[in-house]
Amino acid sequence: KNQVEQSPQSLIILEGKNCTLQCNYTVSPFSNLRWYKQDTGRGPVSLTIMTFSENTKSNGRYTATLDADTKQSSLHITASQLSDSASYICVIREQTGANNLFFGTGTRLTVIP
Amino acid sequence: DADVTQTPRNRITKTGKRIMLECSQTKGHDRMYWYRQDPGLGLRLIYYSFDVKDINKGEISDGYSVSRQAQAKFSLSLESAIPNQTALYFCATESRANTGELFFGEGSRLTVL
Numbered sequence: 001k002n003q004v005e006q007s008p009q010s011l012i013i014l015e016g017k018n019c020t021l022q023c024n025y026t027v028s029p030f031s032n033l034r035w036y037k038q039d040t041g042r043g044p045v046s047l048t049i050m051t052f053s054e055n056t057k058s059n060g061r062y063t064a065t066l067d068a069d070t071k072q073s074s075l076h077i078t079a080s081q082l083s084d085s086a087s088y089i090c091v092i093r094e095q096t097g098a099n100n101l102f103f104g105t106g107t108r109l110t111v112i113p
Numbered sequence: 114d115a116d117v118t119q120t121p122r123n124r125i126t127k128t129g130k131r132i133m134l135e136c137s138q139t140k141g142h143d144r145m146y147w148y149r150q151d152p153g154l155g156l157r158l159i160y161y162s163f164d165v166k167d168i169n170k171g172e173i174s175d176g177y178s179v180s181r182q183a184q185a186k187f188s189l190s191l192e193s194a195i196p197n198q199t200a201l202y203f204c205a206t207e208s209r210a211n212t213g214e215l216f217f218g219e220g221s222r223l224t225v226l
Contacts, residue, residue: 103155
């Protein structure tokens with residue numbers, strides 16, 4: 001069964017610190033992997049996209065990495081800001097006829113002053 | 114104005130009532146989706162449509178129905194609401210390019226008493 005598991009479920013960090021969120025998956029093969037940011041009470045918004053052949057992708061202070069051998073992706077946030085407080089969701093599109101999307105349950109990040 | 118608009122944003126109703134959640138988009142995308150989000154479960158697909166005459170069930174379609182009235186409009190109906198349908202509902206669009214990027218609405222919070 002295709003699965004996407006994220007860890008930790010929740011995380012609290014001090015403003016200015018770095019953090020790394022994890023996404024382990026079994027979806028294979030896949031066409032792309034995205035990280036979304038979901039602010040409280042809002043819809044998710046795409047942060048980064050990586051294809052199967054890419055190892056890293058950056059978007060400002062957000063850097064996503066992909067290790068296809070271990071089937072892991074991580075999202076690294078540098079110099080966190082209060083506005084980074086949100087849920088971060090890993091989403092993978094399978095590369096089969098159905099092209100289904102598989103969602104992780106997300107990591108809830110809280111940045112405190 | 115938002116590219117993907119959901120109405121209503123909040124709704125409280127009673128068991129057995131018929132409820133319709135509406136979604137309209139100005140992005141010109143062919144593909145539209147309805148998801149529900151529950152704490153700890155992440156986003157789950159209810160129904161999706163790749164074109165005006167195309168309707169497909171997702172993983173949790175029981176108790177729901179949809180209508181794709183036009184390319185820009187996709188509505189979700191609960192014919193007889195029950196308390197376990199209390200959730201946050203999201204409409205999303207995607208271009209035909211199948212890049213995997215979903216554009217979400219702001220969400221509709223439904224409470225069934």
